Amino acid sequence: MLIFLVGYMGCGKSTIGRTLAKQLGVRFLDMDTLLEQRCGKSVAEIFTETGETGFRQSEREVLAELTSEREAIVATGGGAPCFFDNMETMNRAGLTVYFKMSPEKLAGRLEHGKAKRPLLRDKSEEELIGFIRENVAKREKYYMQAKLIIDCDGVRDDYIAHHIAEYIETKKEQ
Ligand SMILES: Nc1ncnc2c1ncn2[C@@H]1O[C@H](COP(=O)(O)OP(=O)(O)OP(=O)(O)O)[C@@H](O)[C@H]1O
Ligand SMILES: O=C(O)C1=C[C@@H](O)[C@@H](O)[C@H](O)C1
Numbered sequence: 825m826l827i828f829l830v831g832y833m834g835c836g837k838s839t840i841g842r843t844l845a846k847q848l849g850v851r852f853l854d855m856d857t858l859l860e861q862r863c864g865k866s867v868a869e870i871f872t873e874t875g876e877t878g879f880r881q882s883e884r885e886v887l888a889e890l891t892s893e894r895e896a897i898v899a900t901g902g903g904a905p906c907f908f909d910n911m912e913t914m915n916r917a918g919l920t921v922y923f924k925m926s927p928e929k930l931a932g933r934l935e936h937g938k939a940k941r942p943l944l945r946d947k948s949e950e951e952l953i954g955f956i957r958e959n960v961a962k963r964e965k966y967y968m969q970a971k972l973i974i975d976c977d978g979v980r981d982d983y984i985a986h987h988i989a990e991y992i993e994t995k996k997e998q
């Protein structure tokens with residue numbers, strides 16, 4: 825099965841995705857990493873050199889290539905589902921899972937990881953929570969189109985991984 829993990833920056837797509845892929849014995853792919861390899865630049869450099877428009881275009885191309893994978897866990901870019909018809913593309917190609925997390929929790933996690941994330945890097949500590957609140961509110965209509973929605977606030981990573989594994993099992997039985 826091809827599984828796309830979606831959600832805001834910091835919700836744990838890469839961390840949990842890697843663990844889950846190991847558990848299920850399938851490949852783990854990270855869209856941001858694939859994009860960096862393809863462009864030979866970091867996400868931050870791609871934003872600086874081509875703007876967000878260029879970044880979203882490359883992101884879309886990476887996603888198009890990924891849809892031909894048969895079995896993998898994909899940690900998507902935090903904004904990927906919210907541009908073009910990307911969410912529809914993922915829903916057609918496989919299982920989509922939204923890691924839903926409150927802006928307060930996300931801000932706490934992202935305070936120290938701003939440098940690598942171009943949309944956050946110029947935000948002060950005070951601005952961060954407001955920006956995340958507004959941005960999540962705009963994006964949720966896309967994230968909520970995921971086939972499986974997991975409320976991740978106060979939930980341990982291993983439980984989230986277990987929940988997804990169980991969901992896949994029940995789908996196989998149907
Ligand atoms: N269970 C956890 N508890 C606290 N912090 C965590 C937990 N899991 C991950 N983090 C931290 O949250 C940050 C984001 O985690 P991760 O990179 O997995 O998120 P992501 O959804 O892939 O984000 P992005 O879309 O920016 O790639 C990291 O700095 C990581 O150390
Ligand atoms: O939420 C976003 O728009 C982003 C999330 C990251 O995964 C990267 O794809 C990039 O920093 C943009």
Ligand SMILES: [Mg+2]
Nearest residue numbers: 837838856899
């Ligand atoms: Mg990630």
